[in-house]
Amino acid sequence: xxxxxxxxxxxxxxxxxxxxxxxxxxxxxxxxxxxxxxxxxxxxxxxxxxxxxxxxxxxxxxxxxxxxxxxxxxxxxxxxxxxxxxxxxxxxxxxxxxxxxxxxxxxxxxxx
Numbered sequence: 001x002x003x004x005x006x007x008x009x010x011x012x013x014x015x016x017x018x019x020x021x022x023x024x025x026x027x028x029x030x031x032x033x034x035x036x037x038x039x040x041x042x043x044x045x046x047x048x049x050x051x052x053x054x055x056x057x058x059x060x061x062x063x064x065x066x067x068x069x070x071x072x073x074x075x076x077x078x079x080x081x082x083x084x085x086x087x088x089x090x091x092x093x094x095x096x097x098x099x100x101x102x103x104x105x106x107x108x109x110x111x112x
């Protein structure tokens with residue numbers, strides 16, 4: 001997250017969506033480590049986005065369980081739980097098989 005994300009925004013894209021996407025991608029790619037603090041002012045400076053979109057993005061990440069907020073302590077990247085990851089992998093395997101099957105059934109010659 002070294003370049004201001006605001007310059008990478010698509011025309012008409014809201015800054016809160018840019019902030020959310022940048023932070024989500026950094027969490028999923030583990031560029032932001034599990035348990036790392038998500039400092040609003042630091043994120044605002046590094047992304048080149050104001051505090052309000054950063055705060056709104058952090059709220060959304062919290063709702064999606066990618067971040068956790070502790071009163072009077074701040075917001076942090078959610079810790080990775082290996083048991084949860086194993087369950088998610090089981091579900092993902094089933095979903096990927098179903099998605100591939102549906103794609104094959106619904107494909108047309110134009111899709112090739």
